[in-house]
Amino acid sequence: MSSAFQVNDEIKMETPREPHFFKPLLPGFQSGVAIPLDFYSKHIQGAEINKPWKLRSDASDQIWEVIREGRTLTKGWKEFTEAHDLRIGDIVIFKHEGDMVFHVTPFGPSCCEIQYTHPHIVKEEADADDAPTFSYDYCFLAEVTPTNQKDDKMFLPVEAMRCGALNQQCKEVKLVNKEGKSWTARFGFSESDGAYYISRGWKKFCRDNRCTNGDLFVFNVVGDGTTTPLLCVCPERKECTELLIKHFSRIDGSIASTSRN
Template sequence: MSESEEDVDLPRFFKVFLSETASESMAIPMSFIEHLEDPLPQTAKLQGIGGGVWTVSFKKIRDCAYFTSGWSKFAEDHELKDGEFLTFVYDGSHTFEVSVFGRSGCKEIRAEVETVELSDANSDKEEEDSSVVADSNEEEEEGDDDSSFIAGEDDEVSQSLSHVDSDDTVSNAEGFSNLEVESNPCFTTTLKNRIYELLIPANVVKEHGLTFCDRIKYIDGEGIMHGAKGKWSDDRICFKGWDRICRRNRLKERDTVHCEMFHIRNKVHTIKIRVTRGRG
């Protein structure tokens, strides 16, 4: 899958792994430090394309920044060898997506998080259909119908092959819940009549002065999906493809969805989703 325009815009750097200097810590290029927060956060997250997330310490020594505690575990789990090439893509909020390129020059998936596939597709569909329940009491949905939606330029919704860890994953994904950062705008939502779009609350947009990429990433416990931006007739912002998130998380009427928006200079590029199950 080719990188979207928004992905290309994210700040990034590369390093060649040398065990002599990078087994216990990894230096960040000095020219990249301008993209980091000041003061430097105590920890960062390294998200491997195999699905795991590692917590590492940030340390500043003189004018240089380093990944320290936790880096050796990341290097060990990915079986890094001298001369291999790593790319680090920064989301602007404590998280780096790290890709490993072997000596052949090809990207390699390592330290892959094990996923479980459901065997009965028919029962899955029945459960998914039963979980999509109309909730006409939601204030956001009153007076809204499909004719009020104006599609963005690209209505395509695509699912990538990469996976991130779920809340139930123990192994290397331990500590993933710490990815939530207080500085990231958040809101909650529930199952709506209109499951095809995720509506961004207007008060959150206004309070934080947010703008949005034309396509954003949804990140949940199963992986990454993409949604195209749209706008309702009253100028509220929404994103398509939300029905796929609802179905694969088997949302029910009493469930609450916590949405955390990751941004660079107030421009949102990713929404991380966490579901709290309701009782009954």
């Protein structure tokens, strides 16, 4: 597997004059992309607030100006993503060349650099019908418990068997937090339980994200059934909110039932 997902948000280069960071593109990425906190505090914080970022790539001679609001790139970012046909599951590497000029290199879910045809900026595809279809509509709720941390093993709901991004041939997954940092975990299937599970990485994910027992994560599954799936901590989306509401409704109902007895 490529090591692109195994590095920190900030990739340390031989020269500090061109620091890097990378971002996996999660659902809702077109509305804005967050700058990793570590990179922001070392290289961006204190810069002129109203000065736009200038993004360029090898795909075109054009330079896109993108507005930064706090740690988030907003106005102009959507136009950049559309021009480069960026999609959920892609990865973009930002190289700071100085004076808020960034060279952006997009990678596909296979962790290979995306090749563009000229003069138009489009992904090279033999046939649009042959392009992989990514499944990112399946969300599930995961709870941090004493048992799954101790065993370093967290089971997915049985319904995950119907998710096209997952299959029993998968050997590993990437757990991605809201900041875009990722952890590699083993992925397996339990015949006795009839469910997928994550192990050898779940405990580290919980520890590195300072989780405590009872914490809840809504994970969004991203993948095409052939590449390593991404389990991304879900951004604020209607589906994610509904899962949490259902969860707490069940808890409230259980408490109410107990109090009546």
